[in-house]
Amino acid sequence: MTAPNPQSSKPRSPLPFNMREVVLPGDSACPGCPIPMAWKVISAVFGEKMILVIPACCSSVVVGAYPGNSLKASVVHVAFASAAAVASGISEALRKRGITDVQVIAWAGDGGTADIGMASLSGAAERNHDMIYIMYDNEAYMNTGIQRSSSTPYGAWTTTTPIIGKTEHKKDVAKIMISHGVPYVATASIAYPHDFYAKLQRAKKIRGFKFIHLHAPCPVGWRFDPKYTVRVGKLAIETGLWILYEYYDGKIHLSGPSRPYMDPKKRKPIIEYLKLQGRFKGITEEKIKEIETYVNQHWEWVKRHM
Amino acid sequence: MGKLVALTGNYAVAYAAKYAKVDVVAAYPITPQTSIVEKLAELIESGELDAIMIRVESEHSALAATFGAAIAGARAFTATSSQGLLYMHEFVHWVSRARIPAVMAIVTRALAPPWNIWPDHSDYMDQRDAGWIMGFAMDNQEVFDLTLQAFKISEDPRVYLPVMVGLEGFILGHTTMPVELPDQEIVDQWLGPRRQEYVIDGREPLALGNLAWPEDTEEMFMEIQKAMNNAKKVIKEVDEEYGKLFGRKYGGLIQCINCEDAKYFAVSMGAWTGDLIEAINKLREDGYPIGVIRIRFCRPFPYEDIWEKVQNAKGIIVFDRSISYGAWGPLFSDLITGLYHYTNKLPTMSNIVAGIGGVNITYNDFARMLTNFVETIEKGEKPPVFTWYHKR
Numbered sequence: 001m002t003a004p005n006p007q008s009s010k011p012r013s014p015l016p017f018n019m020r021e022v023v024l025p026g027d028s029a030c031p032g033c034p035i036p037m038a039w040k041v042i043s044a045v046f047g048e049k050m051i052l053v054i055p056a057c058c059s060s061v062v063v064g065a066y067p068g069n070s071l072k073a074s075v076v077h078v079a080f081a082s083a084a085a086v087a088s089g090i091s092e093a094l095r096k097r098g099i100t101d102v103q104v105i106a107w108a109g110d111g112g113t114a115d116i117g118m119a120s121l122s123g124a125a126e127r128n129h130d131m132i133y134i135m136y137d138n139e140a141y142m143n144t145g146i147q148r149s150s151s152t153p154y155g156a157w158t159t160t161t162p163i164i165g166k167t168e169h170k171k172d173v174a175k176i177m178i179s180h181g182v183p184y185v186a187t188a189s190i191a192y193p194h195d196f197y198a199k200l201q202r203a204k205k206i207r208g209f210k211f212i213h214l215h216a217p218c219p220v221g222w223r224f225d226p227k228y229t230v231r232v233g234k235l236a237i238e239t240g241l242w243i244l245y246e247y248y249d250g251k252i253h254l255s256g257p258s259r260p261y262m263d264p265k266k267r268k269p270i271i272e273y274l275k276l277q278g279r280f281k282g283i284t285e286e287k288i289k290e291i292e293t294y295v296n297q298h299w300e301w302v303k304r305h306m
Numbered sequence: 307m308g309k310l311v312a313l314t315g316n317y318a319v320a321y322a323a324k325y326a327k328v329d330v331v332a333a334y335p336i337t338p339q340t341s342i343v344e345k346l347a348e349l350i351e352s353g354e355l356d357a358i359m360i361r362v363e364s365e366h367s368a369l370a371a372t373f374g375a376a377i378a379g380a381r382a383f384t385a386t387s388s389q390g391l392l393y394m395h396e397f398v399h400w401v402s403r404a405r406i407p408a409v410m411a412i413v414t415r416a417l418a419p420p421w422n423i424w425p426d427h428s429d430y431m432d433q434r435d436a437g438w439i440m441g442f443a444m445d446n447q448e449v450f451d452l453t454l455q456a457f458k459i460s461e462d463p464r465v466y467l468p469v470m471v472g473l474e475g476f477i478l479g480h481t482t483m484p485v486e487l488p489d490q491e492i493v494d495q496w497l498g499p500r501r502q503e504y505v506i507d508g509r510e511p512l513a514l515g516n517l518a519w520p521e522d523t524e525e526m527f528m529e530i531q532k533a534m535n536n537a538k539k540v541i542k543e544v545d546e547e548y549g550k551l552f553g554r555k556y557g558g559l560i561q562c563i564n565c566e567d568a569k570y571f572a573v574s575m576g577a578w579t580g581d582l583i584e585a586i587n588k589l590r591e592d593g594y595p596i597g598v599i600r601i602r603f604c605r606p607f608p609y610e611d612i613w614e615k616v617q618n619a620k621g622i623i624v625f626d627r628s629i630s631y632g633a634w635g636p637l638f639s640d641l642i643t644g645l646y647h648y649t650n651k652l653p654t655m656s657n658i659v660a661g662i663g664g665v666n667i668t669y670n671d672f673a674r675m676l677t678n679f680v681e682t683i684e685k686g687e688k689p690p691v692f693t694w695y696h697k698r
């Protein structure tokens with residue numbers, strides 16, 4: 001089977017729906033949670049033949065409590081900083097044992113990736129172990145109650161930036177991973193399951209370390225109505241704030257959904273994205289300008305590397 | 307037939323891992339453990355050992371990757387010291403609570419600050435509540451034997467707990483001694499293939515570590531305590547078997563020297579017990595009836611074994627090379643608590659903490675402390691319960 005081209009803009013056929021057999025109903029996610037949405041897409045690619053390595057994060061809870069389990073795949077819960085390291089060990093043990101049809105996936109939040117897990121992620125990437133590392137980015141420590149992470153965007157309210165909002169921009173982890181020289185880096189969004197699916201398909205065929213930075217709007221932490229998870233995710237693309245791309249063969253390949261927004265005139269005003277979310281309530285014009293500047297710079301960087 | 311070679315303690319560790327045919331080694335260098343990692347890298351790169359080496363970026367990842375490899379069905383090994391052990395502490399608990407067999411050598415070293423690379427037991431003893439079986443060697447032959455036995459004990463279905471093997475940095479780690487290496491074929495037959503309760507390799511969906519409610523959690527941890535109890539039997543069995551196959555038997559959880567007619571007992575653990583034994587041999591010539599109990603395993607703690615030996619003791623002196631600040635040396639605390647279960651008329655007991663930060667305790671120091679202890683009791687006086695023996 002060839003991987004669908006994520007850049008194609010033809011109408012999508014539905015994803016294979018064996019995913020309901022792997023991501024079972026009855027998890028412990030909040031309404032509108034992006035996590036099970038992403039798992040369904042992942043399971044459409046790997047079925048039961050995957051081992052998810054999950055550090056401390058919302059997903060540790062979403063899977064469900066013992067003896068229950070909402071995923072019909074293998075799951076290993078691990079310490080907060082250790083997803084990439086444990087996955088390294090599993091991946092090497094499988095290689096030693098000659099098991100080649102099972103995908104090792106480190107599935108970690110932004111805190112477990114951009115902050116406490118950064119060293120183990122960097123180590124595993126540099127060693128180029130065969131795994132897919134997916135950072136699902138809900139842009140704060142949600143599991144512990146919406147504290148700021150280095151991946152929280154500028155201006156956002158969190159419980160540890162309660163009055164002024166975050167005063168620094170988001171750490172760009174995909175960029176950091178590109179600089180590691182790993183064979184595959186991609187950004188994705190839960191609002192674009194076909195795009196995410198195609199990227200997983202491509203990653204599946206590549207041996208070595210693959211990194212996917214998955215934008216994952218969280219209704220609880222971002223303060224929006226749970227029915228808007230996908231809408232918020234789409235607006236992030238349509239405003240140009242989140243850019244979907246793949247990086248391989250030494251350059252960036254812009255993904256279909258983000259293509260139109262290379263042209264700044266086609267982008268929706270950033271406020272469209274911000275105003276749906278309580279975490280940006282009362283944000284000043286000045287701060288919105290600052291976000292715009294950041295977005296433009298990010299686009300320039302992407303264009304330079306295409 | 308085995309063959310006699312000259313090995314440092316660190317190389318003895320590396321060779322034991324080789325004889326156990328480990329599949330995966332994940333390690334990070336730290337003085338004085340480094341030469342274990344270097345030797346294993348050499349054995350693996352030269353093809354003498356068919357294993358995968360993961361040269362991780364930290365100790366936290368070293369044990370995390372060891373754990374990952376172990377749950378996925380590999381015989382996995384790591385080693386560390388001092389700050390490295392503290393850095394991986396979160397995972398020390400993770401491995402035992404997941405009930406996954408694995409072996410880790412601890413080349414003991416003092417803890418900083420101040421920076422200090424000399425040996426004491428502070429790093430090792432700091433792990434004693436973590437649910438690992440904890441063995442400690444006295445010489446390089448035992449380092450080899452114990453490390454190899456650790457795999458057998460760890461993978462016994464009655465145990466399924468990780469095992470730590472302690473050896474002092476430099477004193478054993480960097481000192482060359484004769485070590486007899488066994489016949490590989492006999493080792494293979496005896497050790498057998500990797501055993502573990504569950505394997506997460508994607509062949510069937512399996513989840514490890516899901517959130518659990520208090521009662522479920524507690525029941526899982528109660529099983530660790532049971533496994534620790536089982537381990538006492540298993541450790542002795544393994545010691546017996548090993549003795550039969552390879553000609554060296556150590557006595558199980560403890561080794562007793564000159565215990566039969568002893569009225570006084572000196573208890574200690576690790577390489578300095580060698581100096582202690584020498585001191586006692588000398589003192590025996592002068593008529594002091596002292597025996598030595600060397601603790602080979604401090605987890606599970608050998609309460610019964612020690613009690614059996616000291617029932618008629620007049621005095622017990624316990625040498626600790628680490629201290630629980632604000633309390634006493636941990637071996638002493640464990641022992642006195644345990645003995646109280648058997649008798650409410652404890653013999654006179656004294657704790658010496660010494661050799662901290664690598665201070666060299668000689669056979670003369672031991673002789674001085676022992677004569678002092680025995681003579682004080684013989685005079686009808688009570689020696690202090692706790693002394694920090696310091697030479698300056």
Ligand SMILES: Cc1ncc(C[n+]2csc(CCOP(=O)(O)OP(=O)(O)O)c2C)c(N)n1
Binds near residue numbers: 059108110113144
């Ligand atoms: C060593 C350690 N420090 C702190 C915690 C507490 N903790 C658990 S989850 C979490 C935040 C996770 O944030 P993220 O990785 O972004 O995942 P999310 O919960 O947002 O899905 C924290 C701080 C922990 N479990 N372990």
Ligand code: SF4
Binds near residue numbers: 028142143221
């Ligand atoms: S807080 Fe957000 S990410 Fe976490 S479970 Fe709830 S909706 Fe999902």
Ligand SMILES: [Mg+2]
Binds near residue numbers: 139
């Ligand atoms: Mg998060």
